[in-house]
Amino acid sequence: MRYVTLLGMLAAMWAAGAGAASALEPLPPPNGPVLLTITGDIAQTNAPGKAQFDRAMLEALGQASYTTSSEVSVKPMIFEGVPLRAVLDRVGASGKSMRATALNDYQVSIPMDDLRFEPILAMRVDGRTITPRDKGPLWIVYPRDQQPVLKDVRYDSRWVWQLSRLHIE
Amino acid sequence: MTMKPQRPRYKAAVVTLFAIAFLVVCLGFTIIRLLDLERDLRTDGMHTDIWMVTQTQFEAAMLAEALARKAAREEIAVPEQDPAFRITILISRLAILLEGPQGEALEGIGLSGDLKLAYLRLTLAEPLLQSEVSPQTASLLQAEARDLAHLLRDAANRLLIHSRGTAASKRENYAHVVFQSFAFILGIVLSAAFLLHRLFRGVQEASQAKQLLRQEQELSDLVINNVSNQGIVMFDDRLECLLWNPGMEGLLNVGPDQAIGRLLQDLDPLFSKADVAHSLHLAVEGTSSVFEDVAADESGAERCLEINCFPVSMAQRRLGIAFVRDVTEQWLARKQAERQNFDLEIKVLQRTAALRQAERRLIAAIESAAEGFAAFDWTGKLLFANEQIWAAAPVALWCREEMSLPVFLRCFSMCDGADERLLVAQPPFDEIELDVLIKKDVWARLSVTKADGSTIFVRLTDISGYKQVARALQSALDRERETTNAYRNFVSMVSHQFRTPLAILDSSAQRILRRGPNLTPEELVTRIQKIRSAGHRLTRLVESVLNAAKLDAGRIELNPEPCDLVHLVTDICERQSELNSKADIRFHVPETPVQVYCDIMLIEQVVINLLSNAVKYSGENPTVEISVWTDGTRAFCSVRDLGIGIPLDELPKIFDRFYRARTASGIAGTGIGLNFAQKIMHLHGGGSQVESYEAGGSLFTFDLPLSNADLAQQAA
Numbered sequence: 001m002r003y004v005t006l007l008g009m010l011a012a013m014w015a016a017g018a019g020a021a022s023a024l025e026p027l028p029p030p031n032g033p034v035l036l037t038i039t040g041d042i043a044q045t046n047a048p049g050k051a052q053f054d055r056a057m058l059e060a061l062g063q064a065s066y067t068t069s070s071e072v073s074v075k076p077m078i079f080e081g082v083p084l085r086a087v088l089d090r091v092g093a094s095g096k097s098m099r100a101t102a103l104n105d106y107q108v109s110i111p112m113d114d115l116r117f118e119p120i121l122a123m124r125v126d127g128r129t130i131t132p133r134d135k136g137p138l139w140i141v142y143p144r145d146q147q148p149v150l151k152d153v154r155y156d157s158r159w160v161w162q163l164s165r166l167h168i169e
Numbered sequence: 170m171t172m173k174p175q176r177p178r179y180k181a182a183v184v185t186l187f188a189i190a191f192l193v194v195c196l197g198f199t200i201i202r203l204l205d206l207e208r209d210l211r212t213d214g215m216h217t218d219i220w221m222v223t224q225t226q227f228e229a230a231m232l233a234e235a236l237a238r239k240a241a242r243e244e245i246a247v248p249e250q251d252p253a254f255r256i257t258i259l260i261s262r263l264a265i266l267l268e269g270p271q272g273e274a275l276e277g278i279g280l281s282g283d284l285k286l287a288y289l290r291l292t293l294a295e296p297l298l299q300s301e302v303s304p305q306t307a308s309l310l311q312a313e314a315r316d317l318a319h320l321l322r323d324a325a326n327r328l329l330i331h332s333r334g335t336a337a338s339k340r341e342n343y344a345h346v347v348f349q350s351f352a353f354i355l356g357i358v359l360s361a362a363f364l365l366h367r368l369f370r371g372v373q374e375a376s377q378a379k380q381l382l383r384q385e386q387e388l389s390d391l392v393i394n395n396v397s398n399q400g401i402v403m404f405d406d407r408l409e410c411l412l413w414n415p416g417m418e419g420l421l422n423v424g425p426d427q428a429i430g431r432l433l434q435d436l437d438p439l440f441s442k443a444d445v446a447h448s449l450h451l452a453v454e455g456t457s458s459v460f461e462d463v464a465a466d467e468s469g470a471e472r473c474l475e476i477n478c479f480p481v482s483m484a485q486r487r488l489g490i491a492f493v494r495d496v497t498e499q500w501l502a503r504k505q506a507e508r509q510n511f512d513l514e515i516k517v518l519q520r521t522a523a524l525r526q527a528e529r530r531l532i533a534a535i536e537s538a539a540e541g542f543a544a545f546d547w548t549g550k551l552l553f554a555n556e557q558i559w560a561a562a563p564v565a566l567w568c569r570e571e572m573s574l575p576v577f578l579r580c581f582s583m584c585d586g587a588d589e590r591l592l593v594a595q596p597p598f599d600e601i602e603l604d605v606l607i608k609k610d611v612w613a614r615l616s617v618t619k620a621d622g623s624t625i626f627v628r629l630t631d632i633s634g635y636k637q638v639a640r641a642l643q644s645a646l647d648r649e650r651e652t653t654n655a656y657r658n659f660v661s662m663v664s665h666q667f668r669t670p671l672a673i674l675d676s677s678a679q680r681i682l683r684r685g686p687n688l689t690p691e692e693l694v695t696r697i698q699k700i701r702s703a704g705h706r707l708t709r710l711v712e713s714v715l716n717a718a719k720l721d722a723g724r725i726e727l728n729p730e731p732c733d734l735v736h737l738v739t740d741i742c743e744r745q746s747e748l749n750s751k752a753d754i755r756f757h758v759p760e761t762p763v764q765v766y767c768d769i770m771l772i773e774q775v776v777i778n779l780l781s782n783a784v785k786y787s788g789e790n791p792t793v794e795i796s797v798w799t800d801g802t803r804a805f806c807s808v809r810d811l812g813i814g815i816p817l818d819e820l821p822k823i824f825d826r827f828y829r830a831r832t833a834s835g836i837a838g839t840g841i842g843l844n845f846a847q848k849i850m851h852l853h854g855g856g857s858q859v860e861s862y863e864a865g866g867s868l869f870t871f872d873l874p875l876s877n878a879d880l881a882q883q884a885a
Contacts, residue, residue, distance in 0.1 A: 132261055
């Protein structure tokens with residue numbers, strides 16, 4: 001598990017590096033269905049006032065995974081996806097916090113500080129691609145089992161599933 | 170110090186350990202309880218569950234609204250308001266209620282069955298909504314979505330009520346934990362107080378101990394420095410001097426200030442000796458030793474030092490201590506004593522040799538003695554026995570090996586003359602003296618004597634010669650006694666039996682003389698008859714006495730000839746009946762003759778004697794029974810009467826010469842008849858027996874061998 005985490009971190013760093021390198025590049029428009037829309041205080045956009053990502057664009061930003069339990073499952077599950085930091089770097093987000101919104105309009109404010117836990121936007125759980133039916137297509141995942149401080153209801157409410165929008169403030 | 174406080178100290182250590190353990194346990198429990206509480210507070214299952222349910226309820230309501238718009242054929246422009254999108258969100262919400270912690274909570278209040286059913290129906294309806302849906306279907310689905318919303322509202326209500334109950338019990342649990350923690354804190358305070366107390370005490374004790382140690386140190390220094398008659402030296406493994414007391418100075422003339430810090434070998438030649446140095450090294454290694462060292466001092470006089478070496482452990486260093494003492498005086502005294510002892514031993518050896526020689530001489534004397542001699546100790550163990558003892562017949566036969574006094578005496582127990590004392594002899598033995606026949610014609614006197622209470626001597630003296638002479642004397646004496654007895658009986662018989670006829674003779678003669686011519690012829694005849702009868706009686710008496718004498722002298726000759734015993738007996742009886750008509754004589758005789766071979770005259774005398782006795786001792790009306798019979802090769806004749814009988818105690822003597830039974834007093838007789846009859850029967854090779862009961866009568870039986878002719882006839 002530790003090995004996987006390390007891989008995830010490395011991938012995140014690489015992605016961050018790539019993100020920084022490509023931060024100046026203009027964001028191409030999405031080709032497939034839009035999974036994530038980022039608005040607010042961002043540098044890069046590919047639509048008026050917002051940055052839109054399809055699956056291929058997100059997957060191109062890097063890979064990370066955690067094996068951890070969650071509020072909805074005591075049994076640890078394998079979460080795979082994109083490091084959140086890589087996505088925010090790609091759009092040149094600069095702010096104190098972000099407001100995450102789910103498909104059912106659930107909203108929660110996540111401080112930028114949380115990036116130190118390296119949360120990911122999971123797209124696969126236990127090797128299966130998740131859909132809106134099962135908390136997809138994106139799920140913010142913290143390494144809850146790896147860092148004891150994350151075993152707290154405050155953090156549990158930041159595990160936004162069916163994530164569709166991020167608004168940087 | 171002393172060993173005494175060791176036990177309480179051990180106990181105190183255990184108590185302290187226990188207190189620490191108690192403290193740790195209390196602390197541990199308190200922390201665990203508080204951590205439990207903290208974990209409990211971190212999760213807020215109740216709120217999450219209700220929130221999840223209301224979210225789902227909202228989605229159900231949203232779906233119902235979207236479907237209502239669809240049923241009203243309204244165009245929906247925003248994709249988020251389309252039933253197809255809303256049903257997906259609703260299904261994902263419902264899925265969360267059916268799994269994980271929420272699933273368990275709803276299972277607990279018994280609603281998961283209905284929710285599962287709703288989930289299934291929604292899953293089935295989902296594909297319908299992906300394509301265009303008819304208003305009728307939409308309104309049907311709308312009703313279901315509304316029902317689901319109602320169901321979820323109820324679920325939220327029930328969860329709230331249920332969770333309030335749970336919260337109440339949790340609060341109770343918190344209160345409990347607080348009390349427990351309080352108790353544990355009390356425990357912590359108590360054990361900490363105890364530990365502090367112990368620590369304080371420990372510090373106090375340590376300072377006391379230090380003070381005591383210092384006092385002891387001072388005391389031992391005082392003792393070491395003031396012991397003047399004994400040198401004390403302490404050294405390390407290189408034999409460097411660490412302590413040198415004034416006693417050492419007195420012995421070796423080296424002061425403490427010169428000695429301390431220098432090697433012992435350099436201080437005095439005593440410590441350079443190989444064995445002394447070895448002992449000192451041994452002491453450092455942990456082995457005690459004591460030895461003496463003799464050396465000549467400067468003036469040439471010999472001096473003896475006793476050196477005791479002991480191991481000492483001080484401040485974790487292995488050291489040695491030696492105590493040196495001048496023992497010259499004792500040593501000289503001991504040497505003197507050893508010399509005297511040696512002289513004494515030589516003297517003892519000389520005396521022992523002399524004693525041995527005396528002992529050998531004594532044994533030689535005993536060995537050459539004619540009588541047997543043996544010595545045993547008080548337990549009966551053999552000390553010595555000479556050849557004569559070993560050669561004695563019972564010893565040689567029965568007990569050559571393992572000879573002890575009881576065994577030895579038992580050897581003699583089967584000899585003539587022995588008694589049971591020989592069988593039961595046990596320590597302590599009694600003195601015994603008796604004569605035993607140790608083999609044919611050899612008598613010996615066995616005497617067991619005790620000397621000075623411990624040694625037992627046994628002597629075996631041959632007394633055969635003495636015994637022979639004694640026996641000869643004894644038989645002469647017996648014969649003499651018999652003769653005297655016979656003489657006495659004879660005199661008594663004569664005085665009784667001869668006196669009566671003599672008195673009759675005398676009185677008849679006196680009467681004739683006194684009456685003279687006045688005597689009538691009839692009376693004269695009567696008197697003369699009486700005189701004759703008395704004369705006959707005297708003659709018979711004399712005859713029988715003479716017969717007896719003849720018999721004694723062996724002058725009766727036996728003239729045997731064949732005769733019929735039946736005839737002989739009946740003939741005699743007929744004659745007897747003529748003499749005494751009152752007698753009733755009965756016969757039991759065989760009809761055939763019984764031929765015997767005998768002297769008829771003598772056998773007649775026997776039968777007459779028995780018959781006349783039977784009549785004489787039967788009173789007024791005598792009844793006599795005579796029987797004759799044969800048995801095997803012998804003929805028997807018996808005479809029975811029913812008269813006065815013979816007392817039982819006199820039966821064995823009834824055949825003795827001149828002996829008369831006491832029942833026969835007053836009846837004339839000589840005591841010769843039965844004796845004579847028995848002797849005649851003996852001459853014939855036959856016997857005579859008697860059976861009798863006092864006042865019941867007597868039965869006399871004699872037997873004779875059948876003649877050959879009669880035997881032949883019987884056989885035929």
